[in-house]
Amino acid sequence: xxxSMPLLTRLADIWRWHLQRRMLPxxxxxxxxxxxSVAVADTVLPADWIxxxxxxxxxxxGEDIVLDRHLTEAWRAPVWAFDPTPRAIAYMQTAQYDRAxxxxxxxxxxxxxxxxxxxAPPNPQWxxxxxxxxxxxxxxxxxxxxxxxxxxxxxxxxxxxxxxxxEGAEHVVLESMLAAGIEPAxxxxxxxxxxxxxxxxxxxxxxxxxxxxxxxxRDWFFTYVRDEARPAAPNPTDRA
Numbered sequence: 366x367x368x369s370m371p372l373l374t375r376l377a378d379i380w381r382w383h384l385q386r387r388m389l390p391x392x393x394x395x396x397x398x399x400x401x402s403v404a405v406a407d408t409v410l411p412a413d414w415i416x417x418x419x420x421x422x423x424x425x426x427g428e429d430i431v432l433d434r435h436l437t438e439a440w441r442a443p444v445w446a447f448d449p450t451p452r453a454i455a456y457m458q459t460a461q462y463d464r465a466x467x468x469x470x471x472x473x474x475x476x477x478x479x480x481x482x483x484x485a486p487p488n489p490q491w492x493x494x495x496x497x498x499x500x501x502x503x504x505x506x507x508x509x510x511x512x513x514x515x516x517x518x519x520x521x522x523x524x525x526x527x528x529x530x531x532e533g534a535e536h537v538v539l540e541s542m543l544a545a546g547i548e549p550a551x552x553x554x555x556x557x558x559x560x561x562x563x564x565x566x567x568x569x570x571x572x573x574x575x576x577x578x579x580x581x582x583r584d585w586f587f588t589y590v591r592d593e594a595r596p597a598a599p600n601p602t603d604r605a
Contacts, residue, residue, distance in 0.1 A: 385562045386584055393569050397578035397590050406431040408528075408553045409581035409588050415551070417441040418596055420521050422512075422549075424448075424474045424538070425530035427492040428456045430467070432528060437466040442526070445519065449473045449483065449507035452492045474531065475509035476541035482506050486532075495532035498558050512538065513545045525596055526551045533558020536568060543575065550594040552577065556585050 401412040406429070415421070419442040423433045426448035436442045444467045448454070457469045475481055475496065483494035485502040494505070516524065527542075527549045529535040535554045552572070556565040565587065569579055577589040 389562070389565060389582060389585075392566055393579065393582065395579045395581055396573075397580040400580060400590065402581060402588075404583070405435045407555075407583060408432065408586045409583055410553065411551060411580060411588075411590055414590070414595055415440045415442050415526060417443075419443070419525040420523060421445070421526040421528075422447070422524050423528040425493065425528070425532070426450075426453045426457065426469070427530070428452065430457075430460060430462060433467055434462050436526070437463050441466065444468065445470060447472055447474050447510075447515075449505075449509070450492060450494050451505065470515070472515070473507050473509035474512060474515070474538055475534070476537050477509075477511050478514050479509055480506050481509045493530075493532050495534065495558065497533040497537070511545075512542050512547060516547075523547075523596075524549045525594075527553075529554035531557075533561075536564050539568065548575065548591055548594050550591055550596065551588065552591075553586065553588040556587065561585065 402409050403412040415436065417440070419440070421436050421442050421444045423436075423444055423446040426433070426446050427450070430446065433444050433446050436444050446457075446467060447470045449472050454471045473481060473483070473496070481496050482504050483496060483506070484499040484504045485494055487500045487502070512524070516522075524547060529538055529552075531538065535556065565585070569587070572589050573579070575591070576593055577591045580588040580590045
């Protein structure tokens with residue numbers, strides 16, 4: 366939060382990060398007991414679920430691939446990372462990562478295949494742009510893909526892990542993904558934008574009704590797990 370941000374935006378940030386964030390633990394509590402976990406970057410993941418046989422989608426790159434790299438380096442899981450933001454594209458061109466396992470796709474993810482307008486953040490030093498949050502600044506248009514569409518193009522019949530850090534559009538992508546019957550074993554996301562507090566509560570209830578449990582809450586970063594969707598562990602003899 367800086368003085369370059371409009372006053373109302375700064376007040377909204379104070380409300381979100383200093384009041385609502387501290388209220389969250391009183392309204393929503395993790396219920397995925399008995400699952401070992403590990404903290405990676407800003408989120409928490411199940412420690413012994415993810416492996417080489419998983420298909421991982423990381424939606425929203427910005428200029429930070431700590432989580433993406435951890436998936437590939439610690440668990441050898443292949444990752445497809447998506448972001449249409451010009452600064453993110455430039456970052457991925459020079460970033461150091463295993464290009465055999467981490468695949469960058471310069472496109473946005475939305476509820477349908479279409480061109481969407483991405484609005485600049487209120488602080489020009491920030492990277493991520495938003496489809497749903499218009500702060501009255503600059504913008505760019507970019508191609509977006511629906512998850513079922515991009516899965517068909519990439520040849521994937523399932524997603525095992527998905528990260529959503531998409532500046533307030535997470536509920537739109539979740540809605541379309543679940544409507545298509547796509548239920549990853551691990552869903553980790555950041556609740557953002559207008560009504561983030563209400564979205565966190567409502568969607569936690571909705572995901573629980575779909576068989577998910579809440580593994581962890583770290584600030585606005587939530588991780589949900591669905592045991593029924595967890596792929597069977599590969600047989601070690603298969604990799605001999």
